[in-house]
Amino acid sequence: MPHIDRRIYEHPIITFNRGKRVIFYFEGHPIEAYEGESVAVALYALGVDVFSWSPKFSRPRGPFCMIGKCSSCFMTINGVPNIKACKYPVREGLVVERQRGWGLLAKSSILEDYKPASSEKIETDVLVIGGGPAGLIAALTAANYDLNVVIVDEHFKLGGQLLKQTHKFFGNVELFGGLRGFQIAEELAKKIALEKRIRVLMSTIAYGVFRGGYVGVVGENAHYIIKPKALIIATGAQEKYLDFPNNDLPGVIGAGGAQTIMNEFGVKPGESALVVGSGNVGLIVAYQLLQAGVRVRAVIEILPEIGGWFIHAAKIRRYGIPILTRHTIKYVEGDVRVRKATIIAVDEKFNPLPGTEKEFDVDLVLLAIGLEPDSRLAIQAGAVVKYMPELGGFVPVRTRFLETTVKNMYIAGDISGIEEATAAMLEGKIASLAIVSRLVDTSRSSKALEEAEKVLKFLWEEYRASPLLLRAKRGKEAVTISINELEDLRKKFPSPVSFG
Amino acid sequence: MIYVEKFTFRETGVIKLEELKRLNLLPPQERLLKGPVAILECPEEIPCNICVPFCPSKAIQMESIIALPKIVWDKCTGCGICVAVCPGLAAFVVDISKQDADYVTIPHELLPVPRVGDKVMILSRSGEILGEGVVIRVWERNKTYVITIKVPKGLGLEVRAILSKPLK
Numbered sequence: 123m124p125h126i127d128r129r130i131y132e133h134p135i136i137t138f139n140r141g142k143r144v145i146f147y148f149e150g151h152p153i154e155a156y157e158g159e160s161v162a163v164a165l166y167a168l169g170v171d172v173f174s175w176s177p178k179f180s181r182p183r184g185p186f187c188m189i190g191k192c193s194s195c196f197m198t199i200n201g202v203p204n205i206k207a208c209k210y211p212v213r214e215g216l217v218v219e220r221q222r223g224w225g226l227l228a229k230s231s232i233l234e235d236y237k238p239a240s241s242e243k244i245e246t247d248v249l250v251i252g253g254g255p256a257g258l259i260a261a262l263t264a265a266n267y268d269l270n271v272v273i274v275d276e277h278f279k280l281g282g283q284l285l286k287q288t289h290k291f292f293g294n295v296e297l298f299g300g301l302r303g304f305q306i307a308e309e310l311a312k313k314i315a316l317e318k319r320i321r322v323l324m325s326t327i328a329y330g331v332f333r334g335g336y337v338g339v340v341g342e343n344a345h346y347i348i349k350p351k352a353l354i355i356a357t358g359a360q361e362k363y364l365d366f367p368n369n370d371l372p373g374v375i376g377a378g379g380a381q382t383i384m385n386e387f388g389v390k391p392g393e394s395a396l397v398v399g400s401g402n403v404g405l406i407v408a409y410q411l412l413q414a415g416v417r418v419r420a421v422i423e424i425l426p427e428i429g430g431w432f433i434h435a436a437k438i439r440r441y442g443i444p445i446l447t448r449h450t451i452k453y454v455e456g457d458v459r460v461r462k463a464t465i466i467a468v469d470e471k472f473n474p475l476p477g478t479e480k481e482f483d484v485d486l487v488l489l490a491i492g493l494e495p496d497s498r499l500a501i502q503a504g505a506v507v508k509y510m511p512e513l514g515g516f517v518p519v520r521t522r523f524l525e526t527t528v529k530n531m532y533i534a535g536d537i538s539g540i541e542e543a544t545a546a547m548l549e550g551k552i553a554s555l556a557i558v559s560r561l562v563d564t565s566r567s568s569k570a571l572e573e574a575e576k577v578l579k580f581l582w583e584e585y586r587a588s589p590l591l592l593r594a595k596r597g598k599e600a601v602t603i604s605i606n607e608l609e610d611l612r613k614k615f616p617s618p619v620s621f622g
Numbered sequence: 623m624i625y626v627e628k629f630t631f632r633e634t635g636v637i638k639l640e641e642l643k644r645l646n647l648l649p650p651q652e653r654l655l656k657g658p659v660a661i662l663e664c665p666e667e668i669p670c671n672i673c674v675p676f677c678p679s680k681a682i683q684m685e686s687i688i689a690l691p692k693i694v695w696d697k698c699t700g701c702g703i704c705v706a707v708c709p710g711l712a713a714f715v716v717d718i719s720k721q722d723a724d725y726v727t728i729p730h731e732l733l734p735v736p737r738v739g740d741k742v743m744i745l746s747r748s749g750e751i752l753g754e755g756v757v758i759r760v761w762e763r764n765k766t767y768v769i770t771i772k773v774p775k776g777l778g779l780e781v782r783a784i785l786s787k788p789l790k
């Protein structure tokens with residue numbers, strides 16, 4: 123058992139209030155952890171870098187995304203294999219094991235006790251999948267018009283990626299501008315808790331949409347079949363991967379994954395880091411690493427210009443962190459964890475320039491090369507999607523009110539194309555108000571529509587007017603269609619399901 | 623010699639004084655010599671206007687949420703509220719009106735937080751160590767520390783960060 127303590131005890135922004143101490147077992151060793159931590163974080167905090175070995179070549183694997191999207195943290199927990207350790211809260215007495223190759227269901231007494239969970243049927247007005255900024259605002263908006271709402275979220279805490287944002291938000295004060303991301307999450311979670319019309323199903327996954335307008339949702343010992351009048355999918359995004367030798371070594375982590383480790387859970391992701399990608403995520407994570415006491419050797423960027431906003435770049439430059447444009451990562455080395463990263467300059471056509479290699483002794487390589495909308499559930503439901511590089515990948519085609527080609531199925535937030543949390547909240551509001559206008563009586567319906575138009579106007583004409591958001595705006599314009607076009611698409615590609 | 627230079631801050635992450643000047647973000651020399659005044663190093667049309675409602679003197683104007691902030695120089699009192707609230711940590715107050723030294727007020731979100739009287743390393747926009755300064759005021763708002771440092775004369779427009787000890 124490694125004896126390292128990576129927990130952060132002093133941080134300039136966040137006070138980590140750790141929960142009650144619990145003991146669980148990792149390969150026979152008792153492990154101390156704190157309630158509210160995930161198994162993955164608790165192990166990482168003690169210096170466990172290898173979470174499993176790959177089936178074919180037995181290569182070590184460590185966590186990558188830390189938000190349940192990549193499966194690189196699979197472990198066997200209480201005899202059940204392939205559990206995402208990053209989404210599994212620590213509990214007294216858990217038995218955690220690493221997998222060598224495919225996990226196997228143990229024939230242990232633990233499993234003999236397993237009874238199939240009974241199914242609960244739930245009827246509701248609105249089902250929101252994803253408890254991040256878009257989903258929470260959508261839920262609150264609908265509840266505000268007296269609709270019943272169910273929120274499904276895979277994590278054990280509400281807030282989505284707001285939980286790991288320590289910087290203060292931009293926008294304006296009405297949109298929580300000036301508050302830090304995790305503070306916004308706290309505020310929203312408090313409001314949700316006070317709403318009697320909102321039911322929250324934490325640690326659950328929506329695994330499929332079915333004929334007749336049912337959504338299947340599963341938790342550890344729970345199963346729900348939910349029939350909503352309308353569905354809002356706000357599943358967010360996952361981090362993109364980059365191709366380079368040894369990119370699967372533990373220590374190559376998504377920038378967002380590192381944010382979860384250090385900002386949500388207060389654990390140092392490493393000692394010395396190289397950040398790949400200078401978009402806002404890369405720049406912000408570099409600054410946050412500095413705040414967490416991690417040395418940042420450089421941020422590299424393949425383009426000739428910095429990708430993100432100048433102000434975020436200035437924040438790290440003034441502490442001497444170099445941003446190396448026209449550079450890419452060549453490979454990383456290490457046995458069970460990254461030890462060294464080699465970068466190389468590129469020419470105008472992005473061809474590497476031999477002889478320009480530079481080496482960094484780092485134990486952390488953070489990939490911040492972009493996000494990809496998590497549109498899997500929408501695709502499974504039969505929504506027509508389009509590949510939009512400007513938006514990060516496949517996104518459902520939608521009306522300006524964010525309805526997809528599946529009737530009464532809406533999207534909001536990063537699933538509709540990557541922007542940031544403020545835009546996600548505005549989209550959550552728009553989708554929800556559109557649904558409200560269909561479900562409430564006429565007088566309140568027109569009020570909801572009016573409100574939606576106001577938000578639409580602000581989002582498209584003021585917020586997205588920023589030249590720095592132009593690429594995403596163009597992308598969104600290209601997949602936003604009229605009602606007539608929507609009807610045509612529905613005829614051409616009829617979905618087997620609809621809601622309402 | 624007359625030539626129009628391209629802005630380079632998007633390549634370097636460091637903005638030059640003349641770039642700030644061309645964008646109307648630098649107070650005129652007469653104003654600088656009158657006493658403390660804010661400089662918002664916010665040169666891009668990002669969707670943000672947080673500083674506008676928070677300025678107690680209503681000195682900051684913005685035509686739309688994406689416009690560049692504009693300070694009415696004579697209304698600005700150099701109070702430093704914008705330094706505390708700007709989410710981009712892009713607001714500073716400088717005072718180059720004194721004979722003996724310049725004074726710079728910066729946002730600070732790193733540990734350790736220096737105390738009044740501490741000697742600290744002063745850093746430029748590119749992280750270059752410019753020398754030593756003395757902390758003369760420290761206050762906090764939602765975990766952003768607003769720190770005023772006395773720096774050698776001539777460095778008021780250059781110092782943009784401090785460190786109590788060198789980074790690892």
Ligand code: SF4
Binds near residue numbers: 693
């Ligand atoms: S220093 Fe004070 S008065 Fe001047 S712009 Fe900032 S907030 Fe306004």
Ligand code: SF4
Binds near residue numbers: 709711
């Ligand atoms: S608050 Fe800061 S980032 Fe926002 S507009 Fe003002 S100076 Fe720019």
Ligand code: FES
Binds near residue numbers: 191207209
């Ligand atoms: S799913 Fe756990 S690290 Fe990605």
